[in-house]
Amino acid sequence: MNKNIPSISKLNNLFLDKELKPSELFEQVYENASFTESILHAHLELFYDEGLENSKKSDERFLKGESLGKLDGIPIAIKDNINVYGYKTTCSSKMLSNYVSPYDATVIGMLKETGSTFTGKTNLDEFAMGSSTENSAYGPTKNPWNPDYVPGGSSGGSAAVVSAGSAVASLGSDTGGSIRQPASFCGVVGFKPTYGTVSRFGLIAFASSLDQIGPITNTVDDARIIFDNIQGYDPKDATSIKPEYTEPKNKKLKIGIIKELMQEGVSKDSQNEVNKVTQLLENSGHEVVETSLPLTEMALSVYYLIAPAECSANLSRFDGVRFGLREPASGSYEMMNKTRAVGFGEEVKKRILLGTYALSAGYFDEYYGRALKVRSKIISDFQKAFDDFDFLISPTTPSPAFKFGEKTENPLEMYLSDLCTIPANLAGLPAISIPTGLSDNNMPLSIQLMGKPCSDYSLLDLAESIEDMVSFNHLPKITKGDNES
């Protein structure tokens, strides 16, 4: 974990013991950001004035002994596809370059109640479509471990700021791995909760049935604290659930290694991390067995039909009529056409076209309809697997972070970087990525754990015990501390 920034619990103790003020922490984090941003370009906007003001309110609360809880005074970065009232929400798209949100997302409202402070909005692949932030209309974010490498995506900015210490934690969104894959590339913890446990109201939709907001943090406990404060039923989101969280039956856990994610196409490096963790788990008395989920191999194809189909409709509202970019034209339809031609980037257009095609009369059954069928088969396969296993383990990504430009020419290879993460989205499962080691070229490697729906807290418990056993304490290259030493 990042030793520059203590864990949230530790920070909270420092605040309570009057050894540190929230405003001092905010200044320190902001200073980190001022240094790293010129290299990383992870924040799209910093909320310095309001952030400082809020952290001073936290100072007062701690002084009066009226702290609001563990998140009071904690600086959190927000992925720029989550609406914060009064601030721009661009989705890293030209389309929304001037769009200021008139309302708070539910998660933002909840975080405001906790007394936490927002550092700013973070960079992403345009409309969360991508795995490297190379699709951001405002330029890519660099990986703090090595700026020649991508930070992953789409929540690349949110992962990079935590890794670089320019925020204590961040919110990301995960549609096919967009929290876990960048967390893995940047050596931090990324948690995608059970679908429906965290409200999507105010998250600008990419693919509604897959999108899920979650935390990116330095430690598993930090992820637990953030999750604890953003989860819960929201009457504004019809897909939101009233979760009944589950506990495993026995203390001694049965964990399955997904065979299909431990073969050709997944690097030895990545496989080794799973083997290493398996050994540690067995040493502490858990049972770890290989298991087969054959449909996992179809998950990528299913995802690339369902997600574009949903996005083709979700992104229709960006038409220049009511908000955002508007290109001048002589009539309504010409204006909408031009606006969308100019406002959307290549990847977004590609996916809208793909989705439109998959939903078209004559193709629906063959593509979208069939994808839905396979999806429900995948869900039932996971259900069966969880009859036998408490949790499943795999690498988070087939390989560690890649270099800029390495995969932009080959979209299929880019899509493959979500191979291990997509199944959890299709099945709505909670999944977490935790850093466990470094590759030969000193880039972070991670493992992923998946649980059955609503096993979120016990999944976090298991992840935390692995975190303890692995004790990953490497530091990224680009941090304030690194510069000074």
Add this chain to the structure above:
Amino acid sequence: MSLKPTIGMETHVELDTESKMFCSCKVVETDEPNISLCPTCLGLPGALPVPNKKAIEYIVMLSLGANCSITKEGMFHRKNYFYPDLPKNYQISQFDFPVGVEGSLEIVIEDSLHTVEIERVHMEEDTGKSIHLGSGRIDSATSTLLDFNRSGVPLVEVVTKPIISSAKMAVAYIEELRQLVIDLGISKGKLEKGNLRFDANISVAEEGSDELGVKVEIKNMNSLKSLEKAIDYEILRQTKMVQDKESIIQETRHWDENKQVTLSMRTKEGSADYRYFSDPDLPNMVINEEFIKISQNQIKETPEKKRKTLLDTGLSLSDSNYLDKGQRWLYELYLSTVKETGDCKSTFNFLTGELQGQMRKADIGELPQWVNSEKLASLINLFENNEVSFTSAKDILAKLLIEDIDPKSFASDNNLIQSSDNDEIKALVTSVINENQDIVERLENPEDKLVGFLVGQVMKSSESKVNPGSVKEVLLKELFG
């Protein structure tokens, strides 16, 4: 070659809910634009829809009222098309799992009952309103103004099978549907306000043929008169085209009120591809037995039930249908009055003829509260029993409409009661016979028109205080034995 028309109706009913379909914005009736908006009904990024439970209750009520079976697990679909007043550029609607399916409505045309089969009843959200300045059409407007107050207002679409065979039948169907939504209390049902808007799909085909002709859709009408004229016009137009061996194009037309013709709006090249798919923002709409029961219990009245009640009083089908489709108070007044008079036809005639006529003439919108069924029944009984003349009854009613009087006391106080006292009548008759001996001599039989003249003379000499029926009886007895 004899051609028969086939018509299918698609009707949009605006529900009278307090809030919109997928957000809590109030449904407003105002000309002030864009005052009832939120991120959801404005389609802002990140906003999500949440279904209005009341609206779903209303559509289940309508489905039950239209004798449909209820889909236990309905779905919301996205209907994709671009239009500036459709904020998300897709409309949340229903596709293959509508709330109500396979229903029917009983309709009345003149004095006969017909059945119109309903294919489906489904839920959707309304769009905003566009005002295209300069031309009225989007493609040639100089600018377009948008009002999103209506955006997201709950709409129900009721689709019939293609089995309507005339403009009259289509009108009777709309009247029945309109009355149904009013009686259910789920829509204001005001046509002039666009609470009901209808599209008619019309085709003509050879009599006896199983295949339907090429369908032409006439869009967006909201008056029964236009509907009738448009269908009649379109049937004639298509019939003439077929007879002239011209081919009919599948297209959308609209009724031009000024020119009294249907005009082409756009040609449909195949059917538009709306790329329907189930809305991932909305879970399946589970309508369980309990919900159906709750909705069923909300149904207090339907036009079909009302019509049966009216028929049970002895009224004819067309009279029953008249009261069924009329104002609620008249229907209720009739039922309570007929209970006391026991005479359906005279009660119907008096209320719909005299009472409504006088109210219209005197411009009385609402019946004064003292005018109740008891007083009206007593008045109807007075003239039905020949105690007052019809002229007097009318006068008493006129008085009753402006003053709280008791018809019977008023009649006697004002000397309006006709005498049925035979001795008195006999005396009058005798003197009239004596005075008119020349006429009496010309009488040949009891049916002679001159009998009426003599009755008139008796009435005149009594100053209309005797009952003309009794006079005639006594007179005939005196003359012919």
